Amino acid sequence: MPNIKPVSDLRNYTEVLRDIEVGEPVFLTKNGRGRYVIIDIQEYEKNRATLKLMSELAKGKKAGEEAGWLDIDEVEASLGL
Structure with missing residues (x-):
């Protein structure tokens, strides 16, 4: 299941970064629409x-x-x- 969070969650970025794994990106939304993806290096x-x-x-x-x-x-x- 995709890991989707609002971009406002980046205020506490350690929580967002903790959810990132290889093959499991975090999708960030802005105003309810997909905007960014954070992936493992x-x-x-x-x-x-x-x-x-x-x-x-x-x-x-x-x-x-x-x-x-x-x-x-x-x-x-x-x-x-």
Whole structure:
């Protein structure tokens, strides 16, 4: 179940921070609407790495579609195998 709190709870931020765990972010609302998310630093770094990997994979896919794909023999030859 999501952990949702009003942003006003940050007045006592130690209580809010105590509720944060890996995989369990705290969602902060302002005027009854979702506004912010507080996540554990490990989860943040994992999310950034995932986004970077997905971006690089998308670039590779686009390059393969534009320039053409290499077959396994071409890859092995370019690697000197």
